[in-house]
Amino acid sequence: MTEPIIFSIHDLDFYYGKSLALSKINMKIEPKKVTALIGPSGCGKSTFLRCLNRMNDTIAGARVEGEILLEGSNIYAPEVDVVDLRQRVGMVFQKPNPFPQPIYDNVAFGPRVLGTTTNKTDLDEVVETSLKAAALWEDVKDKLHTDALSLALGQQQRLCIARVLATRPEVILMDESTSALDPIATLRIEELIAELKQDYTIVIVTHNMQQAARVSDSTGLFWLGELVEFSPTTEIFTRPKEELTESYITGKLG
Numbered sequence: 001m002t003e004p005i006i007f008s009i010h011d012l013d014f015y016y017g018k019s020l021a022l023s024k025i026n027m028k029i030e031p032k033k034v035t036a037l038i039g040p041s042g043c044g045k046s047t048f049l050r051c052l053n054r055m056n057d058t059i060a061g062a063r064v065e066g067e068i069l070l071e072g073s074n075i076y077a078p079e080v081d082v083v084d085l086r087q088r089v090g091m092v093f094q095k096p097n098p099f100p101q102p103i104y105d106n107v108a109f110g111p112r113v114l115g116t117t118t119n120k121t122d123l124d125e126v127v128e129t130s131l132k133a134a135a136l137w138e139d140v141k142d143k144l145h146t147d148a149l150s151l152a153l154g155q156q157q158r159l160c161i162a163r164v165l166a167t168r169p170e171v172i173l174m175d176e177s178t179s180a181l182d183p184i185a186t187l188r189i190e191e192l193i194a195e196l197k198q199d200y201t202i203v204i205v206t207h208n209m210q211q212a213a214r215v216s217d218s219t220g221l222f223w224l225g226e227l228v229e230f231s232p233t234t235e236i237f238t239r240p241k242e243e244l245t246e247s248y249i250t251g252k253l254g
């Protein structure tokens with residue numbers, strides 16, 4: 001039996017104008033697993049992550065070659081609706097970026113814009129389910145109509161996760177989503193990731209080796225735009241295949 005695959009990336013090259021930022025990336029991402037991307041600053045981790053939901057599309061001169069298949073279909077095919085794609089592949093950013101609006105409206109935003117949930121009872125239900133899934137419901141259930149910016153940073157980040165969950169994605173991309181948080185808030189997000197992977201495929205970028213080791217099933221090391229090694233996380237951290245991986249994870253390089 002072949003392993004189930006959600007994303008299948010073939011010979012992906014990415015250019016910012018004339019500058020090659022990713023070169024010949026091949027990777028298979030398994031569903032309902034956590035994949036971590038590590039590597040030094042500027043090696044292309046964010047660029048790669050943004051390719052997975054076409055967030056790079058708006059950058060002038062950006063160009064993709066090769067293929068990214070999501071459940072067998074090329075996400076760069078001309079007929080693909082990018083709004084649909086970003087609903088299926090949601091993104092959580094480095095700094096929590098809730099809208100300066102009530103907590104409720106932040107979570108209801110996606111379903112309202114996409115028109116997936118329109119009546120009040122259904123919307124209430126989606127907001128509650130998403131906040132519960134993001135481990136934030138108990139903190140905010142009595143103040144759903146307070147401004148989201150009044151929450152602590154870690155809570156704001158869980159709110160951003162709830163906002164993504166409300167659009168019912170299949171994949172959640174997280175680009176250094178705990179790097180602005182204190183250790184306790186970070187731990188809560190890591191615990192949340194472990195819970196969410198029962199239902200979602202998660203791809204994270206992190207500079208924190210311990211985090212990659214704790215939360216991920218597979219880890220990929222990027223280096224100067226190339227994917228140097230992609231292996232089960234336990235292997236990467238105990239018996240890496242590449243010397244470069246060994247040097248990087250032991251802190252000798254980077």
Ligand SMILES: Nc1ncnc2c1ncn2[C@@H]1O[C@H](COP(=O)(O)OP(=O)(O)OP(=O)(O)O)[C@@H](O)[C@H]1O
Binds near residue numbers: 039041042046047059
């Ligand atoms: N919008 C852009 N236009 C032009 N070049 C860019 C753009 N964004 C990134 N780059 C370049 O592409 C390369 C990869 O950048 P990227 O942001 O993907 O790296 P990264 O691994 O995420 O780094 P970091 O760990 O610092 O976030 C870098 O050389 C960067 O300068």
Ligand SMILES: [Mg+2]
Binds near residue numbers: 047
């Ligand atoms: Mg980055």
